Amino acid sequence: MLTIGELSRQTGVKIPTIRYYEQMGLMDAAERSEGNQRRYTREELDRLSFIRHARDLGLTIEAIRKLIDLSRHPERPCADADRIASEQLRAVRAKIEKLKRLESELERIANHCHGDQVKDCYVIRALAHHELCEHEH
Secondary structure, X not given: OEOHHHHHHHHOOOHHHXXXXXXXXXXXXXXXXXXXXXXXXXXXXHHHHHHXXXXXXXXXXXXXXXXXXXXXXXXXXXXXXXXXHHHHHHHXXXXXXXXXXXXXXXXXXXXXXXXXXXXXXHHHHHHHOHHHOOXXX
């Protein structure tokens, strides 16, 4: 059995986050020792590692909840898990495209500024007047 501190160290998940995952129902409530300390099993360590990896990939709490539910039924088809992963991939690609547009606009603004004083600064003007931007962002 692991304490919450040991679980935290082994997974890299902070203690308040572990408690939050318990409150959200992603992890079962921990068993308690006679001294009322939380105690975790290897299965709970594996579950927390699963959650951490899913969060690192940007999955929402609700998506993780669905994946955990799916993992409890190994005989079911994995189409739902594939759909969840595909939705996340689409969301990540959309964020990447937005970040590329932001990068392009910031580069243009930064390189367009040739003033020596703030009163002539293109960066300040562009931020104050959105119409100076080339693209919507």
